[in-house]
Amino acid sequence: MVSTDVMMDAVESDRRVSPLKNFLAGGVGGVCLLLAGHPLDTIKVRLQTQQCVVYRGTYDCLRKTVSKEGIFGLYKGMGVPLAGVTPMMALNFFGFGLGKELLQSDPTVPITNTQIYLAGMLAGVFTTVIVAPGERIKCLLQIQTSASQLKYTGPVDCALKLYKEQGIRSVYKGTVLTLIRDVPSNGVYFLTYEYLKKFLTPEGESVHHLSTSRVLLAGGIAGMLNWLIALPADVLKSNYQTATDKRYRGLRDVLKTLLREEGAHALYKGLSAVMLRAFPANAACFLGFEVALKCLNYIAPDW
Numbered sequence: 404m405v406s407t408d409v410m411m412d413a414v415e416s417d418r419r420v421s422p423l424k425n426f427l428a429g430g431v432g433g434v435c436l437l438l439a440g441h442p443l444d445t446i447k448v449r450l451q452t453q454q455c456v457v458y459r460g461t462y463d464c465l466r467k468t469v470s471k472e473g474i475f476g477l478y479k480g481m482g483v484p485l486a487g488v489t490p491m492m493a494l495n496f497f498g499f500g501l502g503k504e505l506l507q508s509d510p511t512v513p514i515t516n517t518q519i520y521l522a523g524m525l526a527g528v529f530t531t532v533i534v535a536p537g538e539r540i541k542c543l544l545q546i547q548t549s550a551s552q553l554k555y556t557g558p559v560d561c562a563l564k565l566y567k568e569q570g571i572r573s574v575y576k577g578t579v580l581t582l583i584r585d586v587p588s589n590g591v592y593f594l595t596y597e598y599l600k601k602f603l604t605p606e607g608e609s610v611h612h613l614s615t616s617r618v619l620l621a622g623g624i625a626g627m628l629n630w631l632i633a634l635p636a637d638v639l640k641s642n643y644q645t646a647t648d649k650r651y652r653g654l655r656d657v658l659k660t661l662l663r664e665e666g667a668h669a670l671y672k673g674l675s676a677v678m679l680r681a682f683p684a685n686a687a688c689f690l691g692f693e694v695a696l697k698c699l700n701y702i703a704p705d706w
């Protein structure tokens with residue numbers, strides 16, 4: 404079992420983490436997040452965007468996808484996140500670190516929960532530049548269920564077709580909904596993680612020496628709370644980004660149409676798939692981040 408305690412105490416302190424280390428360790432966290440979470444993300448998007456009842460729930464969608472398309476059906480659309488999630492999470496942890504620096508003028512005074520929340524929100528703004536087009540392409544690829552419906556052969560083909568057909572606006576379709584989804588939830592994400600880390604640290608011990616299982620627990624719960632806040636906007640975003648241009652007259656129309664056609668519970672479509680994915684994916688992400696940070700501190704303590 405990997406332990407986050409394995410590196411020397413000497414490299415641990417409360418001094419600020421350099422932006423470069425946050426960026427690199429965040430990238431490692433992103434890779435871990437993707438490997439642990441993508442199969443359930445595919446199920447989530449399929450459940451959220453089905454126009455008639457094809458899948459009765461998470462397990463039904465998993466079973467049908469694997470029997471029709473094989474295990475790789477669950478990894479459809481992974482090209483974009485693979486290229487996008489590493490810089491996205493790198494930017495996320497970088498933005499969070501930067502936000503903390505900007506808000507906490509005196510590093511010797513403990514950072515407040517409000518400052519942590521605002522720093523997390525700032526990181527959510529940073530990541531939208533990458534997340535909005537990435538999600539547009541990923542969702543379009545994920546809803547292609549059979550070879551006969553294949554409009555796009557892969558992420559690059561999809562990006563090029565969107566750009567050729569309607570320009571950069573089409574590639575960035577859904578940016579406002581991505582901001583609505585990610586800015587407040589990202590604040591909750593980091594606030595929960597930091598709060599739980601402190602809460603789970605035994606008295607008299609340092610938060611930097613938290614056991615692997617506690618880092619996993621804090622990260623997993625942070626991921627679940629993040630999604631509890633983000634899911635309604637995520638449902639609207641996935642529907643908007645995968646719809647033909649004529650289906651909705653604007654963002655408000657996405658909400659009105661969804662409420663009219665499917666009722667309020669549609670805003671929490673795919674909840675069990677989301678929660679099933681959120682815990683392991685984000686537990687893996689934060690553990691990857693913490694281990695990478697310790698390695699970087701060990702290799703280059705003075706950076």
Ligand SMILES: CC(=O)O[C@H](CC(=O)[O-])C[N+](C)(C)C
Pocket residue numbers: 436495584585588589592626629630633681684685
């Ligand atoms: C909404 C979202 O994408 O959440 C990210 C983690 C995940 O489960 O994919 C985390 N966050 C955007 C908060 C960095």
